[in-house]
Amino acid sequence: MNQKESHPKDEDDDFTLNTSSAEPLELDDQYTKPKSICWGRCHPMMFRKGNPAVVIGPHWPLFICAFLLFFFIGCLFIFLRANDEPLIFYTTLIVGINQCVSYLIVSLINPGIANVERIDIEKNQQSNQKTWYCKVCKLIQVKETQHCLDCDICIQEYDHHCPWTGKCIGKGNIKQFYYFIISTIVFTIFNLVLIILKFKEQEAKAKKQ
Numbered sequence: 342m343n344q345k346e347s348h349p350k351d352e353d354d355d356f357t358l359n360t361s362s363a364e365p366l367e368l369d370d371q372y373t374k375p376k377s378i379c380w381g382r383c384h385p386m387m388f389r390k391g392n393p394a395v396v397i398g399p400h401w402p403l404f405i406c407a408f409l410l411f412f413f414i415g416c417l418f419i420f421l422r423a424n425d426e427p428l429i430f431y432t433t434l435i436v437g438i439n440q441c442v443s444y445l446i447v448s449l450i451n452p453g454i455a456n457v458e459r460i461d462i463e464k465n466q467q468s469n470q471k472t473w474y475c476k477v478c479k480l481i482q483v484k485e486t487q488h489c490l491d492c493d494i495c496i497q498e499y500d501h502h503c504p505w506t507g508k509c510i511g512k513g514n515i516k517q518f519y520y521f522i523i524s525t526i527v528f529t530i531f532n533l534v535l536i537i538l539k540f541k542e543q544e545a546k547a548k549k550q
């Protein structure tokens with residue numbers, strides 16, 4: 342999942358901060374925020390305080406397909422439990438809705454696009470933290486920021502690019518991503534156990550007859 346080991350910054354010196362670069366950085370005071378914000382292949386929407394609250398990734402068709410699949414499977418299980426005890430029916434309903442909503446959240450929120458963050462270079466240099474310059478985004482990368490080749494944008498605390506959510510998993514949505522994974526495991530185990538129990542119940546009824 343974590344692709345940090347294979348990052349080109351480890352092999353390519355071009356990513357090292359070069360103050361005598363032929364292409365000057367247009368920085369906002371001592372900060373690394375570029376004057377012109379680019380979004381790569383991501384589609385930001387619904388801005389809050391200048392930052393995008395909702396970001397659709399480049400693989401949005403896969404996100405829509407996966408969401409429809411989760412929605413369909415969730416509805417199917419809810420429909421199958423329609424005549425069961427209220428406790429089983431409502432638990433299936435809550436588990437299904439929770440799984441779909443957690444998927445929607447992780448797929449829609451900003452994964453942590455780096456060029457909207459103001460990073461103080463001086464403070465960063467004082468702490469002797471290594472910095473790299475991304476030529477594509479024209480910004481200085483710090484704090485495990487990496488450039489995603491699929492999204493074509495720098496992502497803070499980049500974890501991996503997830504085609505199923507349509508975009509990257511980074512600082513902005515990593516917690517929601519783990520919550521979605523847990524929700525999916527709970528959804529799968531819960532429905533699998535119910536199927537096995539129902540199957541055994543029907544088998545016992547058939548033997549009695």
Ligand SMILES: [Zn+2]
Pocket residue numbers: 475476477478479487488489493494495
């Ligand atoms: Zn970049």
Ligand SMILES: [Zn+2]
Pocket residue numbers: 489490491492493501502503508509510
């Ligand atoms: Zn990406």
